[in-house]
Amino acid sequence: MKHKVSGQFQSFTVEGHIGILLNMAILKIARMGHPVLRQMAEPITEPSAPRIQTLVSNMYETMVDAEGTGLAAPQVHVPLRMVMFFVDSETAVQGNNKTEDYVTDNVPLTVLINPEIEPLTDEMELGWEGCLSVPGLMGKVPRYTKIRYRGAAPDGTPIVRTAEGFHARVVQHECDHLDGFLYPQRMTDLSLLVFREEMRHGVPGEQTEPNHNGTVDD
Numbered sequence: 650m651k652h653k654v655s656g657q658f659q660s661f662t663v664e665g666h667i668g669i670l671l672n673m674a675i676l677k678i679a680r681m682g683h684p685v686l687r688q689m690a691e692p693i694t695e696p697s698a699p700r701i702q703t704l705v706s707n708m709y710e711t712m713v714d715a716e717g718t719g720l721a722a723p724q725v726h727v728p729l730r731m732v733m734f735f736v737d738s739e740t741a742v743q744g745n746n747k748t749e750d751y752v753t754d755n756v757p758l759t760v761l762i763n764p765e766i767e768p769l770t771d772e773m774e775l776g777w778e779g780c781l782s783v784p785g786l787m788g789k790v791p792r793y794t795k796i797r798y799r800g801a802a803p804d805g806t807p808i809v810r811t812a813e814g815f816h817a818r819v820v821q822h823e824c825d826h827l828d829g830f831l832y833p834q835r836m837t838d839l840s841l842l843v844f845r846e847e848m849r850h851g852v853p854g855e856q857t858e859p860n861h862n863g864t865v866d867d
Contacts, residue, residue: 674707674710674711675711676708676710676725677725678711678724678725678782679723680782681833683782686724686782686826686829688829689829690721690723690826690828691728693763696803696805697803704725707725708733709758712733712867715781716866717781717866718737719819720732720733720781720823720867721824721867723827730762730764731761732764733758733759733760733761734759735755735757735758736755736816738756756812756819761824762801762802763800764800764820764827765799766797766798766820767798769795769796770793774791774794778832778865778866780865780866781866782826782867783831783832785846786844787843788841788842789838789841790822790832791835792821792835794814795811796813797810798820815865
C-alpha cells in the first residue's frame with residue numbers, strides 16, 4: 650500500500666522501541682533479482698543490540714520515504730529476520746472492495762524480530778499486492794485469511810497476535826521476504842501480474858481497477 654505519512658515526525662514509537670528521527674539514514678532498497686532477496690535470512694540473536702536498534706530506525710525512515718506499509722530487512726540488503734509494518738483499516742477496506750468487517754482495527758507500527766506464522770484456516774483469498782522490491786508491478790496473490798503470528802519486539806518482549814483479512818495479508822507478504830520469496834512466486838495466475846500504470850485499463854474478471862491505496866506495498 651502506498652501510504653503518505655503527513656507532517657514532520659521527530660520520533661516514532663513501537664513496542665519495545667522509541668526511535669528519534671535525527672541522523673537517520675534512508676537505505677537503498679534491493680530489487681527483484683538481487684541475491685539478498687533470494688536467500689534465507691538469519692535469526693537475530695540479540696534484538697536489543699545497538700546495531701539492531703539503528704536498523705529499526707533506518708528501516709522506518711526508509712519505509713516512510715518510500716510510502717510503504719511494510720518493510721523487511723532483506724529489502725534493505727540486510728539478511729536478518731526482521732520486518733516492520735502497519736495497517737490502515739480504512740484504506741484496506743476501500744482498496745479491496747470489502748465491507749467494514751474485512752479489517753476491524755488499525756494496526757499500529759509493529760516491528761517483529763524472528764517472526765513465525767501459523768495459519769489458522771485452510772481458506773485462502775486473492776488480493777492485490779505490490780512491493781517496493783518489484784517496482785511498477787502489481788499482482789493478485791492468494792493468502793491465508795486468518796493467521797497467528799509471533800515474534801519479539803526490539804527489546805525482546807514477546808509479541809503474539811491473531812490477524813485476519815488485510816492485516817494477515819501484510820504479515821504474510823513481509824515474512825515471505827525472510828525466506829527468499831517475492832509475491833510473484835506465490836501467484837497462481839500470472840495474467841494478473843500487471844504494470845501499475847496500466848491498471849487504468851482494467852484487468853480480466855474485474856469491472857473496475859483496484860484502488861492502489863488498499864494494496865500491500867512494502
